Each structure stands twice: as structure tokens, then as C-alpha cells.
Amino acid sequence: MLYRILAAAGLTVLLALLPLPRWLWLVPYLVAGYDILLGAFHGIRSRDPFDENFLMAVATVGAVLLGEYQEAVAVMVFFQTGELFQGYAVGKSRRSIAALMDIRPDVANLETPSGEVTAVSPDELAVGQVILVRPGERVPLDGIVLEGFSALDTASLTGESLPREVAPGDEVISGCVNLSGLLRVQVTKPFGESTVARILDLVENSAMKKSRSEAFITRFARVYTPAVCLSALALAILPPAISLLLGRDALWGTWIYRALSFLVISCPCALVISIPLSFFGGIGGASAQGILVKGGTDLEALAAARTVVFDKTGTLTRGRFSVTEVQGEAPRRALELAALAEQYSTHPISRSLRESWAGDPARHKVEAVQELAGHGLSALVDSLTVHVGNRRLMDALGLDVPDAQGTVVYVAADGAYLGCITLADLSKEGAVEAIAALKKAGVSRTVMLTGDSEEAARPVAAQLGLDSFFAGLLPQDKVTRVEELLASKPAKSTLCFVGDGVNDAPVLSRADVGVAMGAMGSDAAIEAADVVLMDDDPRKLALAIAIARKTLSIVRQNIVFSLVVKIGCLLLTALGYTNMWWAIFADVGVMVLAVLNATRALKAPRL
Amino acid sequence: MEKIYNIEVCCPNCAAKMEAAAQKVEGVSSAAISFVTQKMKVSFAEGADPAAVMPEVLKVCRKVERDVEIKF
Numbered sequence: 001m002l003y004r005i006l007a008a009a010g011l012t013v014l015l016a017l018l019p020l021p022r023w024l025w026l027v028p029y030l031v032a033g034y035d036i037l038l039g040a041f042h043g044i045r046s047r048d049p050f051d052e053n054f055l056m057a058v059a060t061v062g063a064v065l066l067g068e069y070q071e072a073v074a075v076m077v078f079f080q081t082g083e084l085f086q087g088y089a090v091g092k093s094r095r096s097i098a099a100l101m102d103i104r105p106d107v108a109n110l111e112t113p114s115g116e117v118t119a120v121s122p123d124e125l126a127v128g129q130v131i132l133v134r135p136g137e138r139v140p141l142d143g144i145v146l147e148g149f150s151a152l153d154t155a156s157l158t159g160e161s162l163p164r165e166v167a168p169g170d171e172v173i174s175g176c177v178n179l180s181g182l183l184r185v186q187v188t189k190p191f192g193e194s195t196v197a198r199i200l201d202l203v204e205n206s207a208m209k210k211s212r213s214e215a216f217i218t219r220f221a222r223v224y225t226p227a228v229c230l231s232a233l234a235l236a237i238l239p240p241a242i243s244l245l246l247g248r249d250a251l252w253g254t255w256i257y258r259a260l261s262f263l264v265i266s267c268p269c270a271l272v273i274s275i276p277l278s279f280f281g282g283i284g285g286a287s288a289q290g291i292l293v294k295g296g297t298d299l300e301a302l303a304a305a306r307t308v309v310f311d312k313t314g315t316l317t318r319g320r321f322s323v324t325e326v327q328g329e330a331p332r333r334a335l336e337l338a339a340l341a342e343q344y345s346t347h348p349i350s351r352s353l354r355e356s357w358a359g360d361p362a363r364h365k366v367e368a369v370q371e372l373a374g375h376g377l378s379a380l381v382d383s384l385t386v387h388v389g390n391r392r393l394m395d396a397l398g399l400d401v402p403d404a405q406g407t408v409v410y411v412a413a414d415g416a417y418l419g420c421i422t423l424a425d426l427s428k429e430g431a432v433e434a435i436a437a438l439k440k441a442g443v444s445r446t447v448m449l450t451g452d453s454e455e456a457a458r459p460v461a462a463q464l465g466l467d468s469f470f471a472g473l474l475p476q477d478k479v480t481r482v483e484e485l486l487a488s489k490p491a492k493s494t495l496c497f498v499g500d501g502v503n504d505a506p507v508l509s510r511a512d513v514g515v516a517m518g519a520m521g522s523d524a525a526i527e528a529a530d531v532v533l534m535d536d537d538p539r540k541l542a543l544a545i546a547i548a549r550k551t552l553s554i555v556r557q558n559i560v561f562s563l564v565v566k567i568g569c570l571l572l573t574a575l576g577y578t579n580m581w582w583a584i585f586a587d588v589g590v591m592v593l594a595v596l597n598a599t600r601a602l603k604a605p606r607l
Numbered sequence: 608m609e610k611i612y613n614i615e616v617c618c619p620n621c622a623a624k625m626e627a628a629a630q631k632v633e634g635v636s637s638a639a640i641s642f643v644t645q646k647m648k649v650s651f652a653e654g655a656d657p658a659a660v661m662p663e664v665l666k667v668c669r670k671v672e673r674d675v676e677i678k679f
Binding site for chain 1: 611617618619620623639641642643644646648670671672673
């Protein structure tokens with residue numbers, strides 16, 4: 001193509017310098033544009049003529065008939081140059097998006113039962129087989145570490161720059177890069193179901209889900225081209241006809257030339273390409289930050305978010321109780337006895353007690369553990385009768401205990417009150433900043449939903465600066481609350497629900513935008529949500545909204561810019577202030593600028 | 608049933624037209640083309656055989672753009 005353009009340009013210069021017959025101009029014209037003419041002919045034959053080939057063909061053939069040979073050659077050469085440049089720009093931005101998502105592993109090192117290692121394609125591996133991942137290599141499939149210690153770089157999946165330490169027994173997720181040590185990994189999922197394949201699927205599919213702006217432009221394009229073509233026809237016929245009627249000179253040539261320029265401007269491609277490209281850039285840029293967005297519509301909805309509803313546990317808080325305070329005369333002893341008495345319990349509170357105590361249970365004798373339903377439990381710890389439980393248990397024992405706020409465990413030994421332990425589900429690191437960033441981004445209402453008690457929820461909501469919270473909710477209550485909030489949200493805005501993907505699939509799908517957090521490896525959450533945050537950092541939500549806003553503003557810029565330039569050029573052409581060169585800029589130039597603008601969406605904004 | 612094919616199409620407006628044309632093919636319940644990823648997603652109607660339907664889809668797409676390629 002480049003050679004054809006150069007040849008046509010060379011011939012043009014030659015013809016301009018030498019005194020040769022004018023019909024020879026047809027040679028560079030055909031060199032530059034024979035395929036356009038063929039394409040136009042093809043379009044006419046299949047009764048769908050309104051494409052750019054047709055427009056260029058009519059415009060240039062018209063120019064030739066008017067005797068404007070140079071103009072016809074110039075239009076062809078510039079049109080083809082523009083096409084070439086456009087193809088390059090589109091290809092370049094496609095490649096840079098693809099490079100962001102270059103997490104597809106090429107080979108896996110399969111270890112055969114006999115101990116040999118062979119390189120195979122990751123999709124040939126079966127569950128249960130053992131692979132080796134060397135330092136510097138990408139983990140090809142999800143699996144469990146059998147042997148070896150290393151640090152994994154999860155940046156391409158989560159955007160998190162801190163490496164993650166892994167040891168035997170840990171799960172590893174495909175797409176991570178092994179940084180330091182050799183790992184022997186047992187495959188737990190076939191390639192098609194592994195994290196990498198799912199992410200790539202999701203992002204590639206996102207381009208198929210048409211956004212509202214895209215649908216609007218497609219509809220617009222369907223009307224725009226025929227409308228401009230008809231105006232061109234009118235421009236060619238009406239003014240000269242009126243002049244004739246008024247007894248003036250018709251100036252057919254001038255008006256037909258202007259009409260032909262119209263045709264050059266009429267191609268809607270700049271709009272049609274730049275909008276999906278902007279969305280795809282935004283989605284690609286987000287995925288590099290560990291934010292997976294399922295489609296352009298979701299990006300649009302995210303940008304309009306004014307109400308954000310959080311599930312508490314696992315989203316704003318760590319989902320793990322920690323001992324925050326031990327009161328009483330012998331706090332250390334109270335904690336020790338509570339931890340020992342609860343050592344066989346699987347309740348999360350028991351686990352936090354044991355963690356907080358951090359002693360060795362094997363050095364103590366615990367027997368006769370009795371669950372007291374709704375109260376707590378009793379046990380013999382080193383032959384001492386210990387009661388561990390709530391206020392009601394203490395009341396039942398006839399003990400007078402001090403009042404305490406929040407989640408509290410009371411401890412009594414040999415029928416005497418020993419102390420009380422306060423536990424809390426601490427808010428996540430970054431949760432305070434996340435809420436502040438959302439407020440700054442124009443989110444007017446932040447709400448927390450939780451199944452926990454009001455006492456447990458209130459301090460968290462206050463600490464984070466949330467507008468309101470609803471506590472003591474059953475899963476179905478959450479749906480009802482979200483529906484109420486949906487009904488009361490500001491007009492034209494959207495409601496975004498953020499959950500950890502566990503048990504909240506109905507709410508995720510009911511909200512305008514369902515965001516699943518910390519979903520690395522959780523299939524159910526990836527299915528149900530519109531936006532998936534790969535790690536569990538709540539600050540990523542504000543970043544996701546910022547990316548969505550930036551993408552949408554680029555889309556709007558492109559729509560406005562292309563339309564203003566095109567309509568402006570159409571008007572100026574109709575009035576005769578421009579020539580075909582301007583028309584080419586309005587067509588090809590605008591498209592290239594819009595495509596370049598679209599590639600800005602790739603870069604995530606700073607918060 | 609849904610399948611994704613690689614497609615080579617060089618004009619975004621043509622891609623939109625092909626999408627509309629492909630949806631009218633018998634056996635296709637919906638079709639979407641992403642110009643950016645150069646992929647075409649076709650949902651086939653109940654009982655339709657993709658191997659029989661796709662040549663027809665290619666044919667209607669070729670009417671829009673002569674040199675389009677779909678790999679199936």
C-alpha cells in the first residue's frame with residue numbers, strides 16, 4: 001500500500017512538471033485507487049452502496065469528469081494515506097492493549113512420573129499432573145505448591161506490586177511470575193478453567209458487549225451517511241436549478257464540486273471506531289490495575305455511580321476477629337483460659353482467641369468440654385472449672401460483671417469472674433482512604449450492609465465515615481435494602497454494590513454495578529459480578545470509578561470533536577469556503593486524531 | 608450455542624453492517640463483531656449446525672466487504 005501511494009505521488013509530481021496530455025493523470029489515479037473503485041462497484045452490485053469506497057469513488061470520478069484531475073489524484077492519495085495511518089494507529093493501540101494483557105503462558109514444564117521434564121503447551125495438561133515453575137517463568141496453570149519456596153509477582157493480575165510469598169501447600173494462581181525459587185506445582189485446574197484463561201476470556205468478551213454510546217453511534221452512522229449523501233445530491237442540483245430559474249449563471253461545476261466534497265466528509269468511521277476503541281482501552285488499562293470490567297456498559301454505569309453500598313465483612317473489614325482489649329484483674333490468665341477452653345471450637349472467635357494467646361495448648365490438659373447452646377461453653381482446664389461465654393452465661397452463674405461494648409467474651413474460673421475479652425472485626429487497611437476517595441469522586445451516599453449486630457457495625461461505620469449502615473440483615477434482607485436504595489438514588493445515577501462474592505450473588509446482580517472484591521480464584525464471584533477487583537484492596541473501587549470517568553470523558557470528547565469538525569466542514573463546504581483537501585482532513589484526519597485520543601484511555605488516572 | 612471466531616475486517620462501519628447482516632442469516636440468533644479485537648461472536652439458534660451456518664454468514668459479510676476473512 002505504501003509503495004502504491006509513493007508511486008502515485010511520484011507520478012503526480014512528474015506529470016505536474018512535464019507537458020504531457022491531461023488524460024495521463026488517470027495513471028496515478030488508478031494506481032492509488034483501483035481497489036476503491038472495485039470496492040465501490042462491488043457495493044453497488046450487492047445493493048448496499050453507502051460505504052467509504054462508494055463515496056470516494058463518486059467524489060473522485062466526479063472530479064475527473066469536471067476536469068479536476070489533480071484534485072482526484074490528491075483525494076485518492078490522501079485518502080489511502082489516511083487509511084494506512086488509521087490502520088497503523090488502530091493496530092498499535094490494539095497491540096498495546098494486548099501487551100497489557102500479556103499474561104498467557106506459552107509453555108509448561110511437565111514433570112513425568114519418571115522424573116523427566118518436558119515442555120508442553122499449557123492446554124495439554126490435566127489436573128493432578130506436576131509441573132515445574134522456574135524463577136522468571138509465569139505460572140501456567142492454577143495449582144498447589146508441592147515443593148519449594150518463592151515469591152510470586154502478581155502485578156499483572158492484581159496490580160499489586162508487593163510480591164506474594166508462597167510455601168508448600170499454598171495455592172498458586174496462573175499468570176503470576178515466579179521471582180526467586182524453583183517450585184514444583186500440582187495442577188488443580190485445566191487450562192480452560194484456570195485464572196489466566198478466565199481473565200483473558202472476560203476481557204476479550206468485554207469488547208462484544210456494546211455500550212450505550214456505541215449503540216447510539218451505530219444507529220447514528222446508519223442515518224448519517226445516507227443523509228449526507230442526499231444533502232450532497234441536493235447541493236449539486238438545487239442551487240444551480242434555482243440560479244437558472246432566477247436567470248443567472250448556473251455554475252454547475254462549482255456546486256457539483258462542493259457536493260463531491262460533501263461525500264468525502266460523510267464517512268462516519270471516525271466515530272464508529274474511536275468509541276469502542278476508547279472503551280477497550282479503558283477496560284485494558286483497568287485490567288492492568290487488577291480491575292476486570294466485563295463490558296462497556298459496566299464502565300458507563302460505574303462512571304455514573306453516586307451511591308455505593310458495601311457489604312461489611314471481607315469488603316471493608318478483614319473478616320477476621322482480633323482481640324482488641326482484655327479487661328479484669330488477671331487479663332493474661334483470662335485470655336489463656338478462654339483460649340484453652342475454646343481450643344476445639346471452630347468458631348472464628350475461638351480461632352482469634354487462640355491466635356491472640358499464642359501459647360502451646362499441648363502443655364495443658366483440657367477435658368469435659370461442654371457446649372452450652374446460646375451461652376458459651378464450660379470445660380475443665382488443668383482441673384479448673386472454666387466458663388467462657390456471653391453475658392447471659394454470667395447471669396446464669398449469678399456473677400456480677402461490668403458492662404462492655406461490642407463483641408465480648410466473659411471468662412469465669414471456679415465460679416468467680418476473671419475478666420472479659422473484647423473482639424472486633426478490624427477495618428481493612430486503606431478502607432478509610434477508599435471511602436474518602438469515593439466522596440471526593442462525587443459519590444454522595446455510602447452505605448454498609450451487614451449481618452452482624454448493630455454494636456459490631458456502628459464503630460466500623462463511624463470509623464470509616466460512612467453515611468449510613470444497616471445491621472442484623474439476613475442475605476435476603478440485603479436484596480430488599482439494595483432495592484430500597486435503588487428506588488431512592490438520584491436520577492440518572494447508578495448504584496454500585498461491593499461484596500466479597502461469597503453469598504451475595506443475588507445482590508451483585510440486582511445492583512446497577514455489582515463489584516466482587518478479592519475474587520482472585522473465586523469463580524462464582526467472577527460469574528455474578530460486572531466488575532471484579534482481583535485483590536481485596538477497597539481503594540481499587542475508587543480507582544475503577546476514576547478509570548470509568550476518564551474513559552467516558554474521552555468517549556464524549558471524541559463524539560463531540562468528530563461531530564463538530566464534520567458538521568463544521570459540511571457547512572463551510574456548502575458555503576464554498578473549503579475545498580476537497582479540507583474534506584479529506586474532516587474524514588481521515590478526524591479519525592486519526594480520535595483514535596489517538598482513544599489510546600489515552602489505556603493509561604489509568606492517578607488518584 | 609455460542610462461538611467466537613477470528614475475523615479480518617478493515618473498516619469499523621463495515622463491521623457494524625456485517626453484524627446486522629449476519630443476524631439475519633438463518634440459524635443465527637445473534638451476532639456481534641468487535642472491530643478492536645477482530646473477533647466475531649455468533650450465537651446459534653437451537654439445533655443449528657455452525658458448520659452449515661457459517662459459510663452463509665461469510666457470504667453475507669463478503670457482500671459488505673469483498674475481502675473479509677472469517678476463520679471457522
